[in-house]
Amino acid sequence: MRTLNLGILAHVDAGKTSLTERLLHAAGVIDEIGSVDDGSTQTDSLALERERGITIKSAVVSFVIGDVTVNLIDTPGHPDFIAEVERVLDVLDGAVLVVSAVEGVQAQTRVLMRTLLRLGTPTLVFVNKIDRGGAQYEKVLREISDRLTPSIIPMGSVRGLGTRCPSFTPHGADEADFTARLAELLADHDDAFLAAYLDDEKPVSRERLRDELEAQARRALVHPVFFGSAITGAGVDSLMTGISELLPATEGDAAGPLSGAVFKIERGPAGEKIAYVRVFSGTVRVRDRLRFRQDQEGKVTAISVFDRGSAVPRPSVSAGEIGMLWGLVGVRVGDTIGVPRTTSARHRFAPPTxxxxxxxxxxxxxxxxxxxxxxxxxxxxxxxxxxxxxxxxxxxxxxxxxxxxxxxxxxxxxxxxxxxxxxxxxCVERPAGTGAAVEVMGKEPNPFLATIGLRVEPAPVGSGVRFGLEIELGALPPAFLKAVQETVHETLRQGLHGWQVTDCMVTLTHSGYAPRQSHAHASFDKSMSSTGGDFRNLTPLVVIDALRRAGTTVYEPMHRLSLEIPADTFGSVLPVLARLRAIPRTPAMRDSSCVIEGEIPAASVHELEQRLPALTRGEGVLECAFDHYEPVRGTPPARPRSDHNPLNREEYLLQVQRRVTSRGEGG
The missing domain is CATH 3.30.70.870 (Elongation Factor G (Translational Gtpase), domain 3)
Structure with a gap:
């Protein structure tokens, strides 16, 4: 049987958790449909989720459509939990993006669709709430085309829109308007199909049209749109057919090299760590020893696999499946299990700001x-x-x-x-130039039995902190080299202004140590021999000295801004944007509304959110998402240090000496 790992995504309150309940009921997994308002849904298991009526943590449930096992992952809709969503997107085969037929395309809907398009995730659109007063058909389709993607095709028509008993009727292959519209859309993405479409002597067959729709939907080139209601069940059967036929389920290579990704961690009743792993290739069995995150390793003590609504114990989990693994004590969210995927440039979480x-x-x-x-x-x-x-x-x-x-x-x-x-x-800091520093063992003012020389220089944006060597391999014992490298990364968590230093290359240029020595007939004497502590204690001083010589620039996070407001409120909104240091581009007029795009400092977003309703009579729609960092103009902000402050050598050495005296020093 093929497996499809499916995500349901939406702006908060668009109805995705209700849709999850409806799908589980339609597939025969649950007898009664839970209510978000009553806190009785399958996937919102946290007490806080039930209390607030929102999804906070991703949850996995399973059901079967025909010959496809669907692992359905219900994800948070609130923008504060976008990191939880992005972790899930990395393990999906396909997605259903839920849009409200009443509210239309909302701010978070656009953020989610932009991410799905960037990742190339095959996506169906489900327009929910067609039973609600104020539900729209043509208007919502225009919004989806204008604000999400023009590559859409409505898969049916709606009757009884806005009533208690609406219905969704799938378009048939004999409907000329539908087939013409579909053929034109498909021809935009495939030259061979375009040639066949333009051939008047041999019209494109219904089978060719359907096959091409399936192929392009599975390649995320086109996005079929379904309408329905999670509450009444209208249109859900058609959506389920679309899920099984238009999204790329796979059998996977269970015999291939092991490759998987950890996308969720939770604790069991006894406090034990449970890792949710999507297996892309190979098979994990109970008692297997798995490697993850460089030198980490753990033994799998138990496995559960999702089957028809619940997790059941199994001896193994194979390619294409999602499993819960016990026993991996040191594992973290985002870890790769086994061989990294070649496509794992997918992890690009927006940083918290x-x-x-x-x-x-x-x-x-x-x-x-x-x-x-x-x-x-x-x-x-x-x-x-x-x-x-x-x-x-x-x-x-x-x-x-x-x-x-x-x-x-x-x-x-x-x-x-x-x-x-x-x-x-x-904020973050980046080196403004190149700086180098050396502390030599036995020479003032170095009090440690270690020689360390480091050079700090700028690296490409997004590269983080990289560590390299100019000393000969073997010139420094591995334990001492590891101590230097780990302490470099730790020290750079706080730069000259207290912010994390990023996008830099740190190179070890000099090294030296005192070999292990002892007095005659006596035990090891650490006063004559270098220890790991010497290297850990000296490294911060050398790093900060090199960083001082390089200089750093403080950068603040900037958010991408998209603001839709009534056109007559533009005059009152613009001065507020200016005061909040937003940089708007030329506004675009759309009917009676005005769309302003640009960028805004992350520090100003919350105030804009608070002021917007009063400025726009409650009609303003704001979309913000982290975009990039920009140098701070004027005096850079500083953050209080939380370490022993290597910026002040005397204070630092005093603190280190106290620590060594109180704890004892070891290698």
């Missing part, structure tokens, strides 16, 4: 840290930042709703009550 300090009662600090570590396992982009100096913990965020969710999760799941400081923007 906000952060806040989490505040708890002093007695709960230990429990808070443990709880946040668990949350960071499930979402690595939370990116905990521990400030040992101020005894504070910061977390990264995508938006204010995510902050509320973290707060409620800590209270409900871990019994830790927290508040938050004011949300601030996360």
């Amino acid at each position: 906000l952060e806040t300090v989490v505040v708890s009662r002093p007695a709960d600090k230990g429990a808070l840290h443990a709880a946040l570590v668990q949350l960071a396992e499930q979402d690595p982009l939370i990116d905990l930042r521990q400030d040992d100096v101020r005894q504070e913990i910061s977390v990264s965020l995508y938006g204010e709703v995510q902050k509320e969710v973290i707060q409620a999760t800590l209270a409900n799941d871990f019994g830790v009550e927290v508040t938050f400081r004011e949300t601030t923007t996360i």
